[in-house]
Amino acid sequence: MIFLWYHHYMRNNDETKQNQMISIAEDVLRAAKDRIVANMRFMDSAIFALREKCDANREGVFGTDGATLYYSPDYVISMGRDGISEMTYAYMHLLLHCMFRHYKNPPENRQLWDIAADMAAEALIQSFEMDSFRHCREEEQREALTQVRRETEGLSAERIYRWLASGNRKLEEVHQLGDLFRVDDHGLWYPENSNFLKPEDVQDSEESKDENPTELLRETDVPDWDRIAQMVKISLETENRGAERGELLTALNARTEKHMDYSTFLRKFTLFRENLKVDDSAFDYIFYTYGLELYGDMPLVEPLEYADERTISDFVIVIDTSASTQGKLVERFVQRTFDLLQESREIKNRFNIHLIQCDAAVQEDRILRTREDVHRYLENMELKGLGGTDYRPAFHYINNLVERGEFRHLQGVLYFTDGKGIFPRRKPSYDTAFIFEDDAAASEAKVPSWGMKVVFGGKDEY
Structure with a gap:
């Protein structure tokens, strides 16, 4: 007790x-x-x-x-x-x-x-x-x-x-x-x-x-x-x-501050256009009902000749290779860009993408036309430059490409950068998006009014 x-x-x-x-x-x-x-x-x-x-x-x-x-x-x-x-x-x-x-x-x-x-x-x-x-x-x-x-x-x-x-x-x-x-x-x-x-x-x-x-x-x-x-x-x-x-x-x-999601933005660089191919998902209902009336049990089906497909036309990726841009981050950006495009089936078998490296001058322009080109580039990618940042040489170079007829329809430019450089004063004739590694870098960058801010990062992208 x-x-x-x-x-x-x-x-x-x-x-x-x-x-x-x-x-x-x-x-x-x-x-x-x-x-x-x-x-x-x-x-x-x-x-x-x-x-x-x-x-x-x-x-x-x-x-x-x-x-x-x-x-x-x-x-x-x-x-x-x-x-x-x-x-x-x-x-x-x-x-x-x-x-x-x-x-x-x-x-x-x-x-x-x-x-x-x-x-x-x-x-x-x-x-x-x-x-x-x-x-x-x-x-x-x-x-x-x-x-x-x-x-x-x-x-x-x-x-x-x-x-x-x-x-x-x-x-x-x-x-x-x-x-x-x-x-x-x-x-x-x-x-x-x-x-x-x-x-x-x-x-x-x-x-x-x-x-x-x-x-x-x-x-x-x-x-x-x-x-x-x-x-x-x-x-x-x-x-x-x-x-x-x-x-x-x-x-x-x-x-x-709200910045556009990179994967969502990338789809804005696709274009609806008519491709000459049979569209099996649609047909003319007039011929269908006329056949039933005329033959009783034999509809006339004529597929539409054209089908709208969302496809990639021509565009440019510019990599800011200044000393402040990290190599591994650039590699992830390029890899992620092509992964997004291929996952959404927006890159066809052949395309026309110029991948330009530029610090204070254009260091390289690699043209990618097939998936094999992309794979080879990613396997052997090497950054060139590592100087200061000046955006004007890249835009001057791209403008010359446009004048020479290198693009059928340049949909836009993706410029991956830290945002610390000299921007062109004049708006180019094509859409331009400046891609930043995170929200902080995007908020600090003094991007011209004609440029779009897009955030590539996210904690899983570091």
Whole structure:
């Protein structure tokens, strides 16, 4: 009897302690969110978007899947032990992951993407220059970001990822950066391989004990982070709170600016035209019914002579081979372009594609007329140039090709570039699209009004 009483007492005591920890953690989270809202009113739409679920059965839990913040009381309490700034910083860090959708469709190398996303979030937080986000690793992180800023065009997660993936960093250095910038657990970004959290392991807070945690995890009402990012951007623009918000506004402009999808755009370079061939899918109903009336059971069927087919005519691909354009990325662009065309059956057996390499001068013009030409080119592709960027020589060269009658109907030019060069002043007689590796590069490029911006990348394209 004494043993049973003691066991019951200890169990109740443990439950009381756990409930107290949950209550304290909820207070710390609430204080952190209140502090963000008090200092950054433009974050209102983001700060209340995430649901919160307590996991009191594990230690060190703090992460999101874009819909819900999962946390353990010990983590939250430890972050708030020396003041609320550390927890405020951690919550803002996680919110930035959501606003910039770092959790969505990460690239193949997940270790590098985790580090890049954490570094990008930290760079934005440091740009605020606010005491509310002070934390113990700030100065060391600032030094690391200063080095990255010297070697990259910007501190978006995508650019940092490419910097890490360039192969110029030692493995030990990469691991050190991961440890230095890690704040939250990214396990839920990769649910198929994650043991980070299971529905049966979730313990609800007092507010939602009657709800089924398994069902909550299956909910599909993920916040519309695209709309939230747009709302934050608009609030930032109207508040005009000063330079300390400038980096966030620039990042949100790149995040929210809509660029045409590359695969969709490519189909605009196809042309409907009549081909002299029998169209088996159509016939003249007049002859059909006349035959039935005249012969009783013998319809007259005359197929239409012409059929409309969507086919590739002539077009030009220009590769910017300046020193700032990466070779592997160029190869993926060329490969992806022809894969898209062939998958959609828009390249026929013979075609007329000029693939031009140009930096500050035209370095090569390879004419591709058959699929075999394409395969041979891709197998032996070699970039030439690696100087500065000037778009005018390529357009001058293409104009000469048009004048010489090299094209039956030039549908347009695809110009793969980083956007940093001298553009022609006059609009050419053909459509031109400047293809960029990601949204950030497209947003920064000063493309003339007659040029279209198209984004080739996507995290799976890096």
